[in-house]
Amino acid sequence: MRRAARTLTPMHIHGGYRLLVAALLLALGVGSASAATMQIINGDAEGEGLNDRTPVAPVGGNDGGTRGEQxxxxxxxxxxxxxxxxxxxxxxxxxxxFETLGCSATRASLGQTAPAQFAAGFADAARPDTLYPAALANALAGRRVAAGTSDIDATFNAALDGEDGCLGGRRWYYGLDRNPGAGEIDFIGTVLHELIHGLGFISRVLTR
Known part of the structure; x- marks a missing residue:
């Protein structure tokens, strides 16, 4: 009989559990011949963020016709x-x-990402007193043990698309060639960085 998993959100983590992340990508099989399916859940309202209808020209192999599509x-x-x-x-x-995150002429938050859920006590957990980020828990179990509709929650700064005073007018570069010009920020590189946080590379460590 499978042991019931306990799932928690980042706000619910408390003493008595240890968050194990040091071997995260090793456990997920970095460099494996297999691949994980990555599903994007659009959390933006109509006409905003990922649904922004602002017309744009193709850039760096990205042929999306609107800002949201790119x-x-x-x-x-x-x-x-x-x-x-x-x-x-x-x-x-x-x-x-996408949301307007903190941004000034000299400083900005590019994005904020974390595991959406943590699971502990599931049958395939190596340590019963350890919190596993959702994606890792599911990978170890071979089934979905973390509750919730998402495994990773990510927010990116919409102000970096032309808001006056934000980083001196710097903008996101959505090209797939990852070749931003002057005054542009590589969006794909930022997403990769943030998603690794979402897999569990974070600094939240609690002990008994």
Missing amino acids: RRIALQYAADILGSRLDSAVPIRIAVR
């Missing part, structure tokens, strides 16, 4: 790069939205 194409492209390096029979679900 964002969706670049997101999936980045997610597939990471997924090709992971081994999980359970699709990894990534909830994504």
Whole structure:
């Protein structure tokens, strides 16, 4: 009989559990010949963020005709790069939205990403007193043990698309060639960085 998994959100983590992340990508099978399916969940309202209808010209191999479409194409492209390096029979679900995050002329938050859920006490867990990020828990179990609609929650800064005063006018570069010009920020590189946080590379460590 399978042991019931306990799932928690980041806000519910408390003492008595240890968050194990040091061997995360090794456990997920980095470099494996297999690949993980990365599913993007669009968390934006109509006309906003990933659904922004602002017309744009193709850029760097990204042929999306609107800003929202280019964002969706670049997101999936980045997610597939990471997924090709992971081994999980359970699709990894990534909830994504764009919001105006903190931004000034000299500083900005490019994105904020974390595991959406943590699981402990499932039958295939190596340590029963350890919290596993959702994607890792599901990969170890070979089935979905973490509750919730997403495994990773990611937010990216919409202000970096032309908001006055944000980083001196720097903008996201959505090209798939990852070749941003002056005043542009590589969106795909940022997504890869943030998704690794979402897999569990974070600094939240709690002990008894």
